[in-house]
Amino acid sequence: MRQAQAGSVAWLLLVGADLAGWTHLGLVTLLLALAPLVVVPLGFALPRPAGPTAWSRLLAVAQPVGALAVAGALLLPTGGLAAAMAGVWVGVCLFAGADEITVWWRRRSRAVPDIARLGGFGYLCVGATWLVLDRLGVRPLDLPAEIVELTAVHFHYAGFAAALMAGTATALASTAGRSPASVATLLVLAGAPVVAAGFAAFGPLQIAGAVLLTVGLLTLAWVTVRSIVPNLLDQPARWLLTVSSLAVVVPMLLAVQWAVGHNYGTPALPIPDMALFHGSLNAFGFTLCGLLGWLRATNRPDAAT
Secondary structure (H helix, E strand, O other): OHHHHHHHHHHHHHHHHOOOOOOEEEHHHHHHHHHHHHHHHHHHHOOOOOOHHHHHHHHHHHHHHHHHHHHHHOOOOOHHHHHHHHHHHHHHHHOOOHHHHHHHHHOOOOOHHHHHHHHHHHHHHHHHHHHHHHHOOOHHOOOOOHHHHHHHHHHHHHHHHHHHHHHHHHHHOOOOOOOHHHHHHHHHHHHHHHHHHHOOOOOOOHHHHHHHHHHHHHHHHHHHHHHHHHHOOOOOHHHHHHHHHEEEHHHHHHHHHHHHHHHOOOOOHHHHHHHHHHHHHHHHHHHHHHHHHHHHHHHHOEOOO
């Protein structure tokens, strides 16, 4: 939590500099900066069955360094130096992923929450890699530069954060069987790479991926409000998870509408408006409120009945 608090201060300084006209980052880049500075450390703080390891303690030191390196990379013009600084974040994410794989290998759990956590850290590494490509100015498959940056954003939020929150919801909703939360979590895990594949290879896959993510996240929101929130004794956790569950509805419906419009020419918001409505609601309403709510719900011994 200390890393997330310090990261919040650093992010607000970036916002202030942008509002003052000292930088020209823009909303999408600011949302990208929010991920390593605040979202990822909150995700790291979510408890896992095996508890912390020796690597986890090293990661607690490395993560803020990597996050500040990302902030510096985003302030620099695209090129080798910016990519090298973003590469520090790739190293941190790979380090975190290796730690998760080591813990999972010892337990070899097939439980959906454990699979979700493993997948989330895998997506984090993918997002960090696309961040390097963005900072280097590379455009794989001749994708527009804004799509390269949005792919980095996508895998930090819809990949890493959504997977960890989905796994946490599933763990609290049911300890056995294929509950609706378990199926929904698998849909969320499948949705993130399918959306990316739609950008890279076959446009209609964007629609399929958006539908998978939307159905999965809306199902998890319903399970959270109906089955988890009423059993929580911690009032802030109840409010945070309720806000998170409600906040995800409009952004995900907009995501489906945008995917259909992008491929078939039907009405859809332009990317700047999607960043404002879809991106901001997802980042602050769904992700930040959700991570804070799940942290309170899982870390307080008196949080749930």
